[in-house]
Amino acid sequence: MTLVAVGVSHHLAPVAVRERVHLDGTTVRATLPSLVRHAGLGGAVCLSTCNRTEFYVSTDDPARAAQTIDRFRRYLVPGPLGQRYVHAAVGAEAVGHVFRVASGLDSMVLGEGQILAQLKRAHRLAHESQTLDAALDLVMRRAVTVAKRVRTETGIGRRAVGIAQAAADEAGRRRELRGARVLVVGAGQIGAGAARLLRRGGAGPFLVAERGPRSRALAAGLAGSICHPTEVGGSWPTVDIVVCATSQAAPVLTAAAVTGLQEAPGRPLLLLDLALPRDVDPAVRGLPGVDLVDLDDLGRAIRTNLAARCDEVPAATHLITVAVRDTLTELDARRAAPAIRHLLERTDGVREAELTRTLGRLGPVSSREREQLDRLTRALTAKLLHAPIRYLRAHAGDPAGTASALEVLGLDGSAPG
Numbered sequence: 001m002t003l004v005a006v007g008v009s010h011h012l013a014p015v016a017v018r019e020r021v022h023l024d025g026t027t028v029r030a031t032l033p034s035l036v037r038h039a040g041l042g043g044a045v046c047l048s049t050c051n052r053t054e055f056y057v058s059t060d061d062p063a064r065a066a067q068t069i070d071r072f073r074r075y076l077v078p079g080p081l082g083q084r085y086v087h088a089a090v091g092a093e094a095v096g097h098v099f100r101v102a103s104g105l106d107s108m109v110l111g112e113g114q115i116l117a118q119l120k121r122a123h124r125l126a127h128e129s130q131t132l133d134a135a136l137d138l139v140m141r142r143a144v145t146v147a148k149r150v151r152t153e154t155g156i157g158r159r160a161v162g163i164a165q166a167a168a169d170e171a172g173r174r175r176e177l178r179g180a181r182v183l184v185v186g187a188g189q190i191g192a193g194a195a196r197l198l199r200r201g202g203a204g205p206f207l208v209a210e211r212g213p214r215s216r217a218l219a220a221g222l223a224g225s226i227c228h229p230t231e232v233g234g235s236w237p238t239v240d241i242v243v244c245a246t247s248q249a250a251p252v253l254t255a256a257a258v259t260g261l262q263e264a265p266g267r268p269l270l271l272l273d274l275a276l277p278r279d280v281d282p283a284v285r286g287l288p289g290v291d292l293v294d295l296d297d298l299g300r301a302i303r304t305n306l307a308a309r310c311d312e313v314p315a316a317t318h319l320i321t322v323a324v325r326d327t328l329t330e331l332d333a334r335r336a337a338p339a340i341r342h343l344l345e346r347t348d349g350v351r352e353a354e355l356t357r358t359l360g361r362l363g364p365v366s367s368r369e370r371e372q373l374d375r376l377t378r379a380l381t382a383k384l385l386h387a388p389i390r391y392l393r394a395h396a397g398d399p400a401g402t403a404s405a406l407e408v409l410g411l412d413g414s415a416p417g
Helices: 015-021 025-038 064-076 081-085 092-103 114-128 134-153 163-174 189-200 213-221 255-261 282-286 295-311 313-362 367-394 399-408
Strands: 002-009 043-048 052-059 087-090 182-185 206-209 225-227 241-244 269-273 290-293
Touching: 002 015, 002 064, 002 092, 002 134, 015 052, 025 043, 025 114, 043 114, 043 134, 052 064, 052 092, 052 134, 064 081, 064 087, 087 092, 092 114, 092 134, 092 313, 114 134, 134 313, 163 189, 163 269, 163 290, 163 295, 182 189, 189 206, 189 213, 189 241, 206 213, 213 225, 255 269, 255 282, 282 290, 295 313, 313 367, 367 399
Parallel strands: 182 206, 182 241, 206 225, 241 269, 269 290
Antiparallel strands: 002 052, 002 087, 043 052
16 A cells, blocks of 8 residues: 655645635545545545645555646646645655644644644544545554644643633633633634633633624623623623733723723733734733733743744654554555465465375374374474565565565465455
């Protein structure tokens, strides 16, 4: 089996190209069986995210790998741009690529964890589409295992590098989250994400400023309450943390509004301003008991965390290198299995025939003597076959070498599939 990984990603292809080739689940289910039937492939998996659309395919014919890459280039990006935007890898390099993708080492944000769930989904879609052969299935399952090891045995994903996660982590460093009362102003992706992470850390209850359907949905998801924006700093004045992430041009929270949010003058209040333009008036920094964290503060934390993640890349790469080697060894052993099975069956048939003929010539023998002779012939056969079997396993990836060995062994290269 030869594995091929081919596709477009954020490394080479601009977003205009990536969005054009993106495939949803329904399209993937329709595309994979057609690829396997008409392209002569053994198996096919498609991973399509906002940053990549890649196909991982297997073929029993190594010579077909180049043809497969060329076909996918024409399919993904027709014309001369295909050479510029479409990347490809074959064999061990392809296995390593899949493992790096699953582990977050190939992501736009180093070490991000969402890609593993997306790869699992791609694996599941291929299974549902019946486009997994044994070899490709092994590679995909090993990719999940390797990714989990990378995340647990290295620090590649331990430090926040997304705004929402960084904000929640910073809040946890500056405040006790358990039981903290939180006001959320802005229920977009970043604001909602930060609020959910704070809730996961033990914060609550939550109040969400009414700004449309998304704010009501967020309040329901947080088991919180809704207030009108004009009430902020008025009707619910006792909060510990405020998350601001709107898209308004002017500040949402003035110094006067922030003062109204404090239960008592000087009571600690943490403001997480995740908006650009800023939602919190910069003058708030001078208020007693007010701790303001804005995008510049989070940016410094994110850069520090990214540097720390980069320090973990060598350890993660070592785990992947070992996993690739072990996976290729197992795939080679699987390729050698039919030939080895054929050799063992043929040899054992000859052994039994010769043993039966010899016992017939010896005349009556006891069952104990028959058992000893049987054990002796099996031991001799095993010793004689040790070197040929080792050779077949070592050269499983070399069809010519396997065929020569089978011919020498008198098996005519005809190993049953």
